[in-house]
Amino acid sequence: MAVRIYREQVKTRGATEIVDITGLASGALRASGLKNGVLIVFVPGSTAAVTTIEFEPGAVRDLRAAMERLVPQSIPYEHDKRWGDGNGYSHVRSALLKPGLPIPFEDSSLLLGTWQQIVLADFDNRPRTREVVFQVIGE
Amino acid sequence: MAVRIYREQVKTRGATEIVDITGLASGALRASGLKNGVLIVFVPGSTAAVTTIEFEPGAVRDLRAAMERLVPQSIPYEHDKRWGDGNGYSHVRSALLKPGLPIPFEDSSLLLGTWQQIVLADFDNRPRTREVVFQVIGE
Amino acid sequence: MAVRIYREQVKTRGATEIVDITGLASGALRASGLKNGVLIVFVPGSTAAVTTIEFEPGAVRDLRAAMERLVPQSIPYEHDKRWGDGNGYSHVRSALLKPGLPIPFEDSSLLLGTWQQIVLADFDNRPRTREVVFQVIGE
Numbered sequence: 001m002a003v004r005i006y007r008e009q010v011k012t013r014g015a016t017e018i019v020d021i022t023g024l025a026s027g028a029l030r031a032s033g034l035k036n037g038v039l040i041v042f043v044p045g046s047t048a049a050v051t052t053i054e055f056e057p058g059a060v061r062d063l064r065a066a067m068e069r070l071v072p073q074s075i076p077y078e079h080d081k082r083w084g085d086g087n088g089y090s091h092v093r094s095a096l097l098k099p100g101l102p103i104p105f106e107d108s109s110l111l112l113g114t115w116q117q118i119v120l121a122d123f124d125n126r127p128r129t130r131e132v133v134f135q136v137i138g139e
Numbered sequence: 140m141a142v143r144i145y146r147e148q149v150k151t152r153g154a155t156e157i158v159d160i161t162g163l164a165s166g167a168l169r170a171s172g173l174k175n176g177v178l179i180v181f182v183p184g185s186t187a188a189v190t191t192i193e194f195e196p197g198a199v200r201d202l203r204a205a206m207e208r209l210v211p212q213s214i215p216y217e218h219d220k221r222w223g224d225g226n227g228y229s230h231v232r233s234a235l236l237k238p239g240l241p242i243p244f245e246d247s248s249l250l251l252g253t254w255q256q257i258v259l260a261d262f263d264n265r266p267r268t269r270e271v272v273f274q275v276i277g278e
Numbered sequence: 279m280a281v282r283i284y285r286e287q288v289k290t291r292g293a294t295e296i297v298d299i300t301g302l303a304s305g306a307l308r309a310s311g312l313k314n315g316v317l318i319v320f321v322p323g324s325t326a327a328v329t330t331i332e333f334e335p336g337a338v339r340d341l342r343a344a345m346e347r348l349v350p351q352s353i354p355y356e357h358d359k360r361w362g363d364g365n366g367y368s369h370v371r372s373a374l375l376k377p378g379l380p381i382p383f384e385d386s387s388l389l390l391g392t393w394q395q396i397v398l399a400d401f402d403n404r405p406r407t408r409e410v411v412f413q414v415i416g417e
Binding site for chain 3: 002040042081091099
Binding site: 001036037038051052053054056057058059061062063065066070096097098101102103104106111112113115116119137138139 | 140141142144179181183184185209210216217218219220221222227228230231233234235237238239240241272274276
């Protein structure tokens with residue numbers, strides 16, 4: 001058993017942009033040379049999150065619309081009253097969707113569904129360069 | 140430290156059916172023979188998810204009702220306009236609840252609460268046979 | 279590679295109190311003596327959950343308000359009709375936010391963002407003493 005960590009920079013426009021990071025995840029797994037184990041995808045920061053979705057423009061727009069319905073940008077947030085940075089909604093969306101996800105792999109392949117991609121959701125209200133952590137644990 | 144993978148087929152009716160898979164998880168742990176470590180429960184696919192709940196009919200109905208309130212089947216989805224399969228809401232529910240969960244175990248027992256069961260939520264709009272991955276990592 | 283488990287008691291007032299448990303997580307990591315690996319944070323029980331947030335009073339109040347909007351305490355729950363304990367909403371909030379989170383660490387430090395804290399959300403409708411599990415897997 002071994003542990004390997006890879007970091008990748010991902011530029012986003014913020015504003016709940018949803019970015020397909022499956023290729024980066026697969027690249028980290030390949031670089032590790034490990035065959036069986038788990039990949040932890042984790043985004044440090046309190047205004048982003050990680051999940052999976054069928055990465056086609058319709059479903060992506062639907063997820064963005066759902067986040068806007070569930071945690072609207074237009075209502076007042078206490079965070080904004082205190083800090084004035086206008087991204088209170090970003091913090092709540094991030095806490096709701098959470099920053100980490102474990103994905104098993106076997107025979108050097110992630111056990112994702114055919115139409116299932118790993119995505120970074122950047123909820124901040126401005127463009128960001130995110131560092132995403134891909135940790136490979138296995139043998 | 141060792142890694143073992145078990146796959147189980149779970150038949151569902153779709154339509155946000157919530158299925159107790161705690162027994163399958165415990166079976167995988169037992170089969171592994173490992174004593175201390177983590178069990179990764181993961182469902183490949185973009186219209187299902189994994190979480191825990193007290194698996195009694197009331198709480199299960201409440202969770203289904205909440206998903207219907209939060210991500211209604213009745214509103215239009217861009218995914219459906221493009222693909223016509225009518226399960227746009229299923230994709231959003233799955234991305235929101237997420238496909239994976241890590242559960243620690245010790246002395247060959249999952250560290251769940253007494254009233255806490257592991258569940259598969261199948262959000263697709265038709266019956267499915269799901270393959271659920273139980274990955275046991277430990278010693 | 280090794281596995282270590284630490285349990286910490288956390289007293290809460292329930293009622294969606296959100297408690298910063300980052301210090302407990304760091305303490306477990308330090309106690310383990312492990313340098314590289316993953317920390318699994320997990321709360322046994324079906325009325326609590328674990329996530330991350332910028333732990334300042336504004337964002338915390340915003341998250342509590344969001345949970346009240348998304349899964350209101352004021353609407354009827356089937357769980358309550360059957361069991362009469364009035365915490366049906368707590369079960370749904372817990373299932374939605376989920377009880378576990380994997381957090382990578384490197385050089386003995388959790389890879390959290392600067393403003394990102396690990397929190398326990400206690401959704402039960404009464405004060406509780408929660409046992410939180412911090413499992414350290416690594417080398």
